[in-house]
Amino acid sequence: MTTRETSAATGTALTDGELREQLWQALLACDDTHAVALVRFAVGAAGPGRTLAAAERVLLELIAPAQERVGVEWAADRLTVAQEHAATAINERCVSAVADVAAPALAGAPARGRVTVACVDGEWHALPARLVAEVLRLRGWRVDYLGAQVPTAHLIAHLHQRRSDAVLLSSSIPAHLPTAHAAISACQATGTPVMAGGAAFGPHGRYARRMQAAWAPDAVGAHTLLEQGLDRPTADAARLPDLDLPHLADQEYTLVGQGKRQLVKQTLIDVEDAFPPMRTYGEGQRERTAEDIGHIVSYLVTALYVDDAELFTTFVAWTAGILDARSVPPQSLLPALDSLLHQLKDFPRATGILTAARSALTVPGPGRPA
Ligand code: B12
Known part of the structure; x- marks a missing residue:
């Protein structure tokens, strides 16, 4: 958005940056009334004949970036899951409000x-x-x-x-x-x-x-x-x-996918052996660890499907970042990868994908020992 808008509530001028920040504050405060008023105002302020273009800008340059910021803040552990859900629900209301404001301008159009x-x-x-x-x-x-x-x-x-x-x-x-x-x-x-x-x-x-x-x-x-x-x-x-996807003929995707339950079960056992503090985990922590391992195996299976090691490496790096933000050392993923490498040693594509992710994880980041 490039124009300077005037706030309906206060009569004061709002820059694009101020609009974004006000929407963000409204999302954080679970203030759906203010959020909806802001987006309605941002569309309306464009004036007659400009409603459709303004509505599109509000969707793509105001609401979408706010939603992306929700993801960034959640990943960095600065937003709880509940806050993320609330913000998403408000943004959905905002999208509906924009659609409602724009609807009359669409009436009768071919x-x-x-x-x-x-x-x-x-x-x-x-x-x-x-x-x-x-x-x-x-x-x-x-x-x-x-x-x-x-x-x-x-x-x-x-x-x-x-x-x-x-x-x-x-x-x-x-x-x-x-x-x-x-x-x-x-x-x-x-x-x-x-x-x-x-x-x-x-x-x-x-x-x-x-x-x-x-x-x-x-x-x-x-x-x-x-x-x-x-x-x-x-x-x-x-x-x-x-x-x-001709590589599917090697059956690795099918066989590894079919063995997913057993793979997750064995990986949990191996991770517990390699990481003794896990033995003191409560039920909830255990469930989350099992869930994380389940995600790792699902992404491995998907990487086999599209035959792209990068898909898995990107996911492992993303998981490492999420763990890091929650003070869990990313290297704690290594025992899980090692267990899978051992269990899948007869599957050459799976081994290649796991090895690539393992190397990416052990490359020291800035200020972080491997
Ligand atoms: C809100 C949200 C949720 C909500 C979704 C609610 C809803 N009604 O949409 C809920 C809570 C349900 C959720 C659940 C999960 N989520 Co989520 N979620 C998000 C979040 C924060 C925002 C998504 C969003 O709306 N983005 C805004 C839009 C504008 O961005 P966009 O996707 O780029 O869309 C544009 C383009 O991609 C394109 N586009 C999109 N679709 C299409 C289709 C066509 C045809 C075309 C041409 C273009 C196009 O156009 C769009 C507009 O320009 C993202 C973070 C993020 N950065 O996106 C995480 C995110 C996508 N989620 C993530 C995860 C991990 C999950 C869960 C697995 C969490 C869990 N452990 O349960 C589950 C999975 C659920 C499932 N089975 O699908 C991860 C994915 C990471 C990864 N490596 O795969 C992300 C990236 C979070 C993060 N910051 O790391 N999530």
């Missing part, structure tokens, strides 16, 4: 086409998809927004009921990539073009492309691609995953 926006099954991060849906509406698309964790069968049923020019699939968590791949090919089998987006699809959408989906980095990019027109899939679009 539609560009109809698209369906949905999160892949298991994906709870609905706000990124919602932002994409609202920006597309502001730009003249009719949008069927299906929200979080849409089971693929229901998504396909929806496509059979209502014609869509494209399906836009959102995912934030890479562990959902195998599900996303199945959803992409199932949607394409109905003859509907698919565009994927969200952090799960990797740097520059590398995994979306491997899964034969179009990709855009953000809501505006999605609009641009839709305007250019997406190729309609042909009748033979239905396919097994290994047609796109």
Whole structure:
């Protein structure tokens, strides 16, 4: 945002920075009334004829950065999970408020086409998809927004009921990539073009492309691609995953995935042996450790699926950062990686992925001994 706005409440001028800070303070204070008033005001202050552009700026330059800041502050342990949930709920209200303020300016406008926006099954991060849906509406698309964790069968049923020019699939968590791949090919089998987006699809959408989906980095990019027109899939679009990902033929993804429960169980035993203080852990701490190990194994399985060691290394580095912020030494992850290396010694791709992550973890950071 580039203009200087005047606060409806106080009559004083607000810079973009002040608007951002006021929204942030409202989120921290769980003050949904003030947050909603701020975003309504920021759209309204743009004046007649500018409502749609102002609404888009508020969504992408005010609400989205606030939501990203929620993630940064939670990761650094400066925000509790409850505060993160409250802030997200308020931001969702803010998105609805922006949509309400903009709705009259959209009335009677010709539609560009109809698209369906949905999160892949298991994906709870609905706000990124919602932002994409609202920006597309502001730009003249009719949008069927299906929200979080849409089971693929229901998504396909929806496509059979209502014609869509494209399906836009959102995912934030890479562990959902195998599900996303199945959803992409199932949607394409109905003859509907698919565009994927969200952090799960990797740097520059590398995994979306491997899964034969179009990709855009953000809501505006999605609009641009839709305007250019997406190729309609042909009748033979239905396919097994290994047609796109030939490495799956080695069965490592399938076998390691099937053994996940046993892998987590054995890793917990090995970590307890290597890290005796764990024996004094209470029930809650044990459950969290088991959960963390479960996530590690899920990301390993996903890295095997897309055959990309970087996916796993990035996750391990992220986990190390989260632990570090909570005064748990990141090196405490090493026993878990070592246990998995031992258990999976007969799986060459898994061994390579684990070894790469282990090396990344043992490279000394600034001021931190390995
Ligand atoms: C809010 C939040 C939640 C909420 C979500 C509620 C909701 N209604 O959305 C809840 C509490 C449910 C949640 C749960 C979890 N979360 Co969370 N969450 C977040 C948080 C803080 C904000 C997400 C968000 O809205 N971002 C703002 C939008 C604007 O950003 P965006 O994703 O980049 O979206 C843009 C683009 O990606 C793109 N885009 C998105 N989708 C699409 C689709 C298409 C087609 C296109 C073209 C473009 C596109 O356009 C968007 C707008 O420009 C993020 C932190 C972050 N930085 O994002 C963590 C984050 C995503 N969560 C994280 C984690 C780990 C989890 C949990 C696993 C935690 C746990 N232990 O249970 C669970 C997983 C739940 C699940 N099964 O999905 C991690 C993921 C890390 C990783 N390495 O995978 C993050 C990054 C937190 C962090 N700071 O580290 N989370």
